[in-house]
Amino acid sequence: LQRDSRIFIIGCGISAIGAAQKLLKHGFCNVHIIEATGKSGGRIRTGRLGDNIVEIGANWIHGPSKENPVFRLACDYQLLDKESMSEENQAVDIGGHPLFVPNWFTSSGRKLGPEVMGPALEFFMKILERSQQFYDSGGEPMPSVGKFVKSEAKRLAPEEWKEDQANINIRMAMINTLLKLECCVSGTHTLDEVGLGAFGMYKTLPGLDCTFPGGYEGLIDNMMKELPKGIVSYNKQVKCIHWNNTKDEPDTTATSGPVKIECVDGKTFAADHVIVTVSLGYLKKHKDTFLSPSLPLNKLHSIQRMGFGTNNKIFLEFEQPFWDEDCELIYLVWEDDTDLCDVVSDIKTSWIRKLTGFTVLKPTERFGHVLCGWIAGHESEYMETLSELEVLHSVTQVLRKFTGNPTIAPRKLLRSQWFHDPYSCGSYTYVAKGCSGYDIDNLAEPLPPNGSNSKPLQVLFAGEATHRSFFSTVHGALMAGWREAERLVSHYAPASTISSKL
Ligand code: 6YU
Numbered sequence: 001l002q003r004d005s006r007i008f009i010i011g012c013g014i015s016a017i018g019a020a021q022k023l024l025k026h027g028f029c030n031v032h033i034i035e036a037t038g039k040s041g042g043r044i045r046t047g048r049l050g051d052n053i054v055e056i057g058a059n060w061i062h063g064p065s066k067e068n069p070v071f072r073l074a075c076d077y078q079l080l081d082k083e084s085m086s087e088e089n090q091a092v093d094i095g096g097h098p099l100f101v102p103n104w105f106t107s108s109g110r111k112l113g114p115e116v117m118g119p120a121l122e123f124f125m126k127i128l129e130r131s132q133q134f135y136d137s138g139g140e141p142m143p144s145v146g147k148f149v150k151s152e153a154k155r156l157a158p159e160e161w162k163e164d165q166a167n168i169n170i171r172m173a174m175i176n177t178l179l180k181l182e183c184c185v186s187g188t189h190t191l192d193e194v195g196l197g198a199f200g201m202y203k204t205l206p207g208l209d210c211t212f213p214g215g216y217e218g219l220i221d222n223m224m225k226e227l228p229k230g231i232v233s234y235n236k237q238v239k240c241i242h243w244n245n246t247k248d249e250p251d252t253t254a255t256s257g258p259v260k261i262e263c264v265d266g267k268t269f270a271a272d273h274v275i276v277t278v279s280l281g282y283l284k285k286h287k288d289t290f291l292s293p294s295l296p297l298n299k300l301h302s303i304q305r306m307g308f309g310t311n312n313k314i315f316l317e318f319e320q321p322f323w324d325e326d327c328e329l330i331y332l333v334w335e336d337d338t339d340l341c342d343v344v345s346d347i348k349t350s351w352i353r354k355l356t357g358f359t360v361l362k363p364t365e366r367f368g369h370v371l372c373g374w375i376a377g378h379e380s381e382y383m384e385t386l387s388e389l390e391v392l393h394s395v396t397q398v399l400r401k402f403t404g405n406p407t408i409a410p411r412k413l414l415r416s417q418w419f420h421d422p423y424s425c426g427s428y429t430y431v432a433k434g435c436s437g438y439d440i441d442n443l444a445e446p447l448p449p450n451g452s453n454s455k456p457l458q459v460l461f462a463g464e465a466t467h468r469s470f471f472s473t474v475h476g477a478l479m480a481g482w483r484e485a486e487r488l489v490s491h492y493a494p495a496s497t498i499s500s501k502l
Pocket of ligand 1: 012034472474477
């Protein structure tokens with residue numbers, strides 16, 4: 001019975017691939033994946049900028065150490081360099097904020113040193129750390145991370161820098177830049193939308209974040225090789241999952257089942273179980289039609305309440321670097337931005353002000369001089385609607401202003417467009433104001449709900465948004481896929497134990 005159960009997994013990102021691997025390993029042999037696009041990987045997507053490999057989606061293994069299953073797989077497949085795998089790297093514990101070597105450029109064409117900017121960075125990180133503590137202690141004084149960080153910064157700054165009044169304004173402008181950077185980290189428009197009480201729910205693992213020298217997609221390729229050929233139906237968008245499906249013939253025929261999957265091209269599949277791994281953004285957009293009967297109200301509310309925002313990258317290639325040789329992160333500081341506001345007032349004319357800075361792609365011998373710009377929120381969504389030339393023009397203007405060099409000209413540009421990607425509808429999940437772990441657990445709860453008389457476990461939910469402490473990450477997505485596969489394994493385990501005893 002277990003081996004024959006028809007299990008369909010919707011989407012072929014890492015969560016789905018992980019679920020399929022685990023099910024097959026436990027003897028399920030009727031497992032299928034339906035993917036809307038022409039390839040596997042979802043938000044893990046490696047692209048090219050000229051001769052260079054660049055990550056359009058996920059970038060790092062966050063917390064690469066033994067506890068992280070993505071790290072373990074990457075080691076098994078030999079996809080990482082020696083340094084990333086060293087015990088020393090695994091032991092580094094930086095709480096999710098790698099200490100990149102920074103360069104600071106300001107809007108008046110000045111390059112500022114660590115003596116001016118270092119204290120602002122430290123000051124900001126301390127407040128941010130405090131904002132994570134309310135998850136354990138409770139008693140959050142404000143609903144959002146943004147309100148808390150901004151009001152604490154305003155309250156404490158005069159005292160903190162009373163000996164150094166001259167630099168207060170530029171440091172406040174720096175904090176503005178850091179707020180925008182945090183929008184990228186959390187994948188949100190503004191930190192005012194991120195819930196303070198649940199901010200500390202996201203857990204970091206030890207290990208110095210590392211990248212895949214050959215591209216993140218190498219992980220997907222290796223995992224896919226372990227699945228049987230033909231397990232994925234590509235270019236097939238699922239339109240509706242009909243659960244509690246009683247309209248068909250009795251359950252004894254091969255063409256019927258408690259679940260019927262209807263695709264946009266009209267094709268249907270009968271299933272015993274469906275594991276949904278589509279993004280929270282997709283669920284938000286299609287929540288009223290993706291399931292029939294519709295999702296139960298409590299689940300609908302959690303989908304609405306949880307946050308799913310946009311974080312995009314803008315890759316630029318240069319003939320020559322304008323940054324220091326050891327620089328890993330370039331901050332753009334707008335000197336007139338001293339009011340601690342992480343959104344832009346007129347998106348159409350000033351969207352570029354949301355661009356917080358650039359990470360430098362390393363090592364230079366491999367990449368040449370390539371930067372990855374980071375921009376989150378509605379400004380980022382607007383950027384997606386512009387042509388590459390328009391984006392290149394705006395970025396070039398800003399770089400000329402900030403470096404004071406009127407001849408700087410990136411020679412190539414590539415940007416991501418996650419918000420307008422019809423199958424991602426944004427970048428990743430954050431815990432929005434008013435949300436709690438309950439909403440994530442609620443989203444992960446299978447259908448029909450507990451206590452129902454219908455056939456159990458018809459629709460299960462995986463994907464990064466369903467992991468309580470690792471949402472927004474690749475390892476969270478993988479673990480959520482495994483979790484739902486294990487749910488099915490243990491559902492059938494008693495039956496198989498009985499039959500093996502007979
Ligand atoms: C990480 C990182 N990283 C940058 C950017 C992005 C993401 N992440 P998938 O979407 O992959 O799969 C679903 C599939 O379903 C997909 O193939 C669809 O085509 C398909 N589908 C949809 N609809 C369908 C339909 N109707 N029918 C059939 N198929 C359908 N994670 O670990 N390191 O550096 C980054 C980053 C720009 C966009 C990231 C990173 C997130 C991961 O990419 C993402 O979680 C997983 O790939 C999702 O896999 P999945 O299988 O669930 O879905 C305090 C606090 C703060 C909290 N946040 C801090 C953490 C920081 C997170 N950082 C991320 C940063 C970067 C840079």
